Each structure stands twice: as C-alpha cells, then as structure tokens.
Amino acid sequence: MVTVLHVYKEVEIVNAALAEGTLKEPATVTISYDEKPGIQALATTTPDRPPKPMSSPAMVRDYEYKRLGTVSLLAGLDLHTGPRDELVRDHHASADFIALLGN
Numbered sequence: 001m002v003t004v005l006h007v008y009k010e011v012e013i014v015n016a017a018l019a020e021g022t023l024k025e026p027a028t029v030t031i032s033y034d035e036k037p038g039i040q041a042l043a044t045t046t047p048d049r050p051p052k053p054m055s056s057p058a059m060v061r062d063y064e065y066k067r068l069g070t071v072s073l074l075a076g077l078d079l080h081t082g083p084r085d086e087l088v089r090d091h092h093a094s095a096d097f098i099a100l101l102g103n
Contacts, residue, residue, distance in 0.1 A: 011079045018080065030079045033100075037092040041068040074100050 011030050017023035042065045049060040072092040077084040085103040089096050 008079075015080060026080045031076045032079055033074070033076045035072065035074045035092075035097075037072040038070050039073055041071050042066065043068055072096065076100055076103075 007030065014023065014026045018026065044061060045064045045066055046062045049056075051058055051060075069090070072089050073086065074089070074096055075084060075086040085100055087096055087100045087103075
C-alpha cells in the first residue's frame, strides 16, 4: 500500500509542477489501469416509452431483456494528461492487455 500511495503522491507533485509551468512534461507516464471481466451484455425487447405528464416523470423501460452474452472491459487513464483508452472484448486474455498498452 505504501508503494501505491507513493506513486500517487509523485503524480500529485508532478501535476502541480505542470500546472505552475515549472515542468513542461512529466519524466514518466503513469497509467491507472482496471479491468472488469464478465459484464452482461443486454438488449431491450421493447422500445423505451417517453415520460407522460402527471403519470411518469422519466423514461419507462420494460423489465424484460435479451441476453447477448458477456464482455470484458479494460480501461487505462493517464494520470498526468487525462486521456483514457478503453477496450471492450468478447473474451478476456493477456493479448487484450497488450493491445490496450499499444493504444
């Protein structure tokens, strides 16, 4: 935990220097990465119904759905510049992580 907190403190210091203008670009790239395998891919079976005055204040969606299998989500965020990369795949493999790093 100490190592992770140290990395985030370094990011804070570098980002403060970038904001002040004393540093033009960070010496290293710091990426925060997370993955979520097994997300259910669902589709609605009927179109959403628009809101009705005095009846339903929000869109109404039917509770029925069609299962389309599962997907894996991989995401990375550059902690200095902010751009993020994401990958949604039908499977979960190490090649997907390598592909995310190549983005």
